[in-house]
Amino acid sequence: MWNFIKPSYKTLRFWQLAVLVVILAVWHGITRDPAVSFFFGEPIKVFQRIWQWFITDADIYTHLGITLLETMLAFAIGTIAGLGFGLWLALSTMAGAILDPYIKAMNSMPRVILAPIFALWFGLGIWSKVALAVTLVFFIVFFNVYQGVKEVSPVVLANARMLGANGRQLLRQVYLPSATSWVFSSLHTSVGLAFVGAVVGEYLGSARGVGYLILQAEGTFDVNTVFAGIIVLTACALFLDLMVGVVEKRLMKWQPRSGETERL
Amino acid sequence: MSTVSSATPTPAAHASVSAPALRFENLTCTFVSREDRSQRYTAVKDTTMSVEAGEFVSVVGPTGCGKSTLLNIAAGLLQPSSGSISVFGKPLEGINTRAGYMFQGDALLPWRNALDNVVAGLEFAGVGRREAVERGEEWLRRVGLGGFGDRFPHQMSGGMRKRTMLAQTLIRDPDIILMDEPFSALDIQTRQLMENEVLELWMAKRKAVLFITHDLDEAIAMSDRVIVLSAGPGTHPIGEFAIDLPRPRDVSEVRMHPRFVELHAAIWGVLREEVLKGYAQQKLVA
Numbered sequence: 425m426w427n428f429i430k431p432s433y434k435t436l437r438f439w440q441l442a443v444l445v446v447i448l449a450v451w452h453g454i455t456r457d458p459a460v461s462f463f464f465g466e467p468i469k470v471f472q473r474i475w476q477w478f479i480t481d482a483d484i485y486t487h488l489g490i491t492l493l494e495t496m497l498a499f500a501i502g503t504i505a506g507l508g509f510g511l512w513l514a515l516s517t518m519a520g521a522i523l524d525p526y527i528k529a530m531n532s533m534p535r536v537i538l539a540p541i542f543a544l545w546f547g548l549g550i551w552s553k554v555a556l557a558v559t560l561v562f563f564i565v566f567f568n569v570y571q572g573v574k575e576v577s578p579v580v581l582a583n584a585r586m587l588g589a590n591g592r593q594l595l596r597q598v599y600l601p602s603a604t605s606w607v608f609s610s611l612h613t614s615v616g617l618a619f620v621g622a623v624v625g626e627y628l629g630s631a632r633g634v635g636y637l638i639l640q641a642e643g644t645f646d647v648n649t650v651f652a653g654i655i656v657l658t659a660c661a662l663f664l665d666l667m668v669g670v671v672e673k674r675l676m677k678w679q680p681r682s683g684e685t686e687r688l
Numbered sequence: 689m690s691t692v693s694s695a696t697p698t699p700a701a702h703a704s705v706s707a708p709a710l711r712f713e714n715l716t717c718t719f720v721s722r723e724d725r726s727q728r729y730t731a732v733k734d735t736t737m738s739v740e741a742g743e744f745v746s747v748v749g750p751t752g753c754g755k756s757t758l759l760n761i762a763a764g765l766l767q768p769s770s771g772s773i774s775v776f777g778k779p780l781e782g783i784n785t786r787a788g789y790m791f792q793g794d795a796l797l798p799w800r801n802a803l804d805n806v807v808a809g810l811e812f813a814g815v816g817r818r819e820a821v822e823r824g825e826e827w828l829r830r831v832g833l834g835g836f837g838d839r840f841p842h843q844m845s846g847g848m849r850k851r852t853m854l855a856q857t858l859i860r861d862p863d864i865i866l867m868d869e870p871f872s873a874l875d876i877q878t879r880q881l882m883e884n885e886v887l888e889l890w891m892a893k894r895k896a897v898l899f900i901t902h903d904l905d906e907a908i909a910m911s912d913r914v915i916v917l918s919a920g921p922g923t924h925p926i927g928e929f930a931i932d933l934p935r936p937r938d939v940s941e942v943r944m945h946p947r948f949v950e951l952h953a954a955i956w957g958v959l960r961e962e963v964l965k966g967y968a969q970q971k972l973v974a
Binding site: 577579580582583584585586587588589590593597598601602677678679680 | 760763765783784785787788789791793794795796797798799800801808809812813840841842843856860
């Protein structure tokens with residue numbers, strides 16, 4: 425029996441699931457005490473809440489839709505802007521040198537503090553949240569693209585020039601593909617941060633979105649709903665990260681991966 | 689016996705009336721450290737040499753003597769500190785568009801498969817996709833990689849990558865071919881195969897070749913002329929030898945030729961001292 429379930433790569437999923445079951449069981453066990461469950465919620469009630477949201481009441485879809493829309497918009501705008509600025513500043517050395525201290529300053533700024541200002545500028549609709557999330561996504565992508573362009577192999581670059589590539593062809597055929605590998609590693613981080621930006625924005629002032637639901641629940645000490653909200657958001661973030669992974673796998677098939685041999 | 693000239697090498701024996709494919713005149717190249725302007729290194733000093741159209745010239749010299757610097761200047765990737773370069777009689781400005789450059793390291797675009805790498809030069813020149821692919825496939829077959837067009841560089845062996853680079857360079861049909869120790873990373877068998885292939889391709893087209901190597905055997909086996917460089921810093925040509933071995937040659941057979949042995953001894957006599965000098969200098973720095 426033990427041999428059958430001994431931890432190995434074949435039984436990996438089983439053990440991962442086992443960890444989850446143990447956590448849920450412990451959670452369930454200690455929250456039998458009402459004094460504890462007030463602070464930690466109860467797993468069964470949390471899942472009831474999620475069930476209600478998605479199935480019986482079906483009232484989460486508008487909120488979730490808003491949050492996802494904000495996340496996607498911020499992700500798209502932040503990535504494209506980061507890519508554009510990164511390429512520009514890395515390729516035009518003078519502009520990069522001039523703007524360097526400001527970029528460093530903006531990156532070290534605690535940007536979540538900007539949320540109230542964005543609310544002032546863009547109102548309480550989705551755009552203030554998108555703006556906040558964009559500031560989080562932009563810098564990650566920007567710095568990775570900047571780095572990616574700087575790290576283009578000088579030999580590959582010289583080769584492309586000798587093969588007759590002009591400035592635009594160098595950008596499209598050398599700098600951009602070289603930067604994409606860096607961009608993709610940053611996209612995994614930035615898709616999570618786009619979510620953080622959107623939810624924090626909602627949390628600080630909104631009338632819709634999952635962040636708003638969590639804020640409402642906290643107002644009434646409804647810990648179960650708070651946990652349910654966290655779980656739903658985590659699942660969504662995982663899903664988006666998975667999507668990035670799928671696109672990455674398709675676009676980056678030229679990259680070497682270890683263990684590409686087949687055992688017969 | 690070949691002549692060993694000091695500062696000014698004699699022009700090639702078969703100098704033609706037309707301008708040489710490549711001509712360096714009093715070339716000096718000094719690198720300055722970006723952090724410390726006082727730290728400077730003169731890689732190449734007062735170098736005058738030329739490569740005639742259709743001539744295969746090898747440059748040998750001790751390691752770190754500035755051979756690649758010469759090649760980068762010929763390619764237009766590097767500006768000399770003083771002196772001039774002319775290409776078929778015209779002074780070179782910017783990238784040398786008449787030259788193809790086969791680099792020492794991995795220069796293939798890693799995000800393109802073999803075929804797309806080979807046709808890159810045609811693509812940059814605006815050749816239509818269909819024609820480019822047709823010519824690319826033909827070149828892949830010519831370098832023995834037919835059917836491997838969809839491999840990415842990381843899926844190929846070192847020899848296959850070199851073949852792809854060769855096809856990539858030659859598909860543009862350049863009038864001057866610059867090669868920077870193209871086979872130094874290959875094992876001896878692959879190397880001899882590639883050397884023969886390059887010779888065969890060269891015999892068919894007769895382009896001007898400037899071939900950099902640290903392997904004297906390779907230089908003699910392939911070239912019309914071998915130029916020996918002094919140890920750095922301030923590298924300059926110290927000897928020039930016409931290689932009068934019969935063509936077509938097979939690089940492994942030609943090594944047995946008595947004339948080859950003679951030439952090898954003569955060139956090695958000049959090169960040996962420089963190699964020792966270069967070695968002593970590197971030890972001094974370390």
